[in-house]
Amino acid sequence: xxxxxxxxxxxxxxxxxETQMGENIGAAARAMANFGLRELRxxxxxxxxxxxxxxxxxxxxxxxxxxxxxxDTVEEAVADLALVFATTARERGQMKEVVGPGEAMERIRxxxxxxxxxxxxFGRERWGLTSDEVALADAILTLPVDPDHASLNVGQAVIIxxxxxxxxxxxxxxxxxxxxxxxxxxxxxxxxxxxxxxLDAANFLKPPEKRPRMVRNLRNIFIRAGLTDQDxxxxxxxxxxxxxxxxxx
Amino acid sequence: xxxxxxxxxxxxxxxxxETQMGENIGAAARAMANFGLRELRxxxxxxxxxxxxxxxxxxxxxxxxxxxxxxDTVEEAVADLALVFATTARERGQMKEVVGPGEAMERIRxxxxxxxxxxxxFGRERWGLTSDEVALADAILTLPVDPDHASLNVGQAVIIxxxxxxxxxxxxxxxxxxxxxxxxxxxxxxxxxxxxxxLDAANFLKPPEKRPRMVRNLRNIFIRAGLTDQDxxxxxxxxxxxxxxxxxx
Numbered sequence: 212x213x214x215x216x217x218x219x220x221x222x223x224x225x226x227x228x229e230t231q232m233g234e235n236i237g238a239a240a241r242a243m244a245n246f247g248l249r250e251l252r253x254x255x256x257x258x259x260x261x262x263x264x265x266x267x268x269x270x271x272x273x274x275x276x277x278x279x280x281x282x283d284t285v286e287e288a289v290a291d292l293a294l295v296f297a298t299t300a301r302e303r304g305q306m307k308e309v310v311g312p313g314e315a316m317e318r319i320r321x322x323x324x325x326x327x328x329x330x331x332x333f334g335r336e337r338w339g340l341t342s343d344e345v346a347l348a349d350a351i352l353t354l355p356v357d358p359d360h361a362s363l364n365v366g367q368a369v370i371i372x373x374x375x376x377x378x379x380x381x382x383x384x385x386x387x388x389x390x391x392x393x394x395x396x397x398x399x400x401x402x403x404x405x406x407x408x409x410l411d412a413a414n415f416l417k418p419p420e421k422r423p424r425m426v427r428n429l430r431n432i433f434i435r436a437g438l439t440d441q442d443x444x445x446x447x448x449x450x451x452x453x454x455x456x457x458x459x460x
Numbered sequence: 461x462x463x464x465x466x467x468x469x470x471x472x473x474x475x476x477x478e479t480q481m482g483e484n485i486g487a488a489a490r491a492m493a494n495f496g497l498r499e500l501r502x503x504x505x506x507x508x509x510x511x512x513x514x515x516x517x518x519x520x521x522x523x524x525x526x527x528x529x530x531x532d533t534v535e536e537a538v539a540d541l542a543l544v545f546a547t548t549a550r551e552r553g554q555m556k557e558v559v560g561p562g563e564a565m566e567r568i569r570x571x572x573x574x575x576x577x578x579x580x581x582f583g584r585e586r587w588g589l590t591s592d593e594v595a596l597a598d599a600i601l602t603l604p605v606d607p608d609h610a611s612l613n614v615g616q617a618v619i620i621x622x623x624x625x626x627x628x629x630x631x632x633x634x635x636x637x638x639x640x641x642x643x644x645x646x647x648x649x650x651x652x653x654x655x656x657x658x659l660d661a662a663n664f665l666k667p668p669e670k671r672p673r674m675v676r677n678l679r680n681i682f683i684r685a686g687l688t689d690q691d692x693x694x695x696x697x698x699x700x701x702x703x704x705x706x707x708x709x
Contacts, residue, residue, distance in 0.1 A: 457706020
């Protein structure tokens, strides 16, 4: 286990959220190795970590498990990333762009070339990702599955994404560097906390049962904007300035 | 079990050659169902047929197993087909064209449309297809695997081919971003005026020579977010709430 996250990436991180079966973590690692992905992040695997069943299934991809990063929450697992996709088989009622795996990989490539980091979230075997977890992502990644047989296991979803990574790698893609560095998720999270704590103080986020949905909708507005570092600083200044304005009046 | 082969096909047959583990046959069936393939042909599965482990793994794709065709040899399994691909991870020293899965599916499509039948051979877990079996095929289908980690299990190889089938079928991603009416520009403009007048009152937009640029950057954040009507109402409420909060303190 090694928790020193890399400064830059040459390939996106695969992030497995509360995976229940060690075999599925091993199968995902093997799929990653097959198609050239390397960075695995695990959020609270059900049976703890390390996991013997995962190791057995990974076979020669064991090195990916040995180098995996472990996190308690999805928020922590994406904190240093600037571009995050959430895989889901169902429409989630969130105003987020939906892309296929080929398109997702095409977007990740120039992003990494520009020095920022990216990752793809894969949910639990039984019920995928929660709405709050999906809300953390910039866009939804979905696969062209038959709606009558949409249930893919984690290893299968990972291998299709990894395959698209390898397929695209053969293509000659003109790398473009983003002109402005996108904000890290932890800075965006701090902006959200700032805004929401002031809105709580202002009694804006009520009644309590509506608060989670209001927060999610509000966050999604800013996530869709693809905030840069400068944008985050600006918006924090805006919140502070508005509160102070009221104090003066 | 039904040995009356179809006169025509709308999708290629998946042909599993002497598969050893029932679980892998079940996983292949599930992968086929996920991406719209239907016709499974089995050549001498090691543990006989039907197979309880295959059924358990197939889950809702069980109907594909129930309709599978059983053969003693690869020659019999491809006898009625006119276009056959052999999947292999290694170069086989045969003067055969080598294509990727996307290319293979592109060739199969017009072929089926012309009334002929096609299939894809997948070899044994341990050692794939024999040279004689590869020789029966029109071309070799290979996947862009990392040469150091080339070993794909049968279910994984099948799912990538099936995924390419669905992708090429132009089957769109199964759902898209929910449609929410975008805000009219005049409502967005009123939001900007509201925000900027409060920020002017707060002395946030200074010095004066920098104001136009600051305003432009701030507006662009919200324009990039693609605000809906609901978003505009929410954000106006946010501005009002923050100013009022300060007034109360």
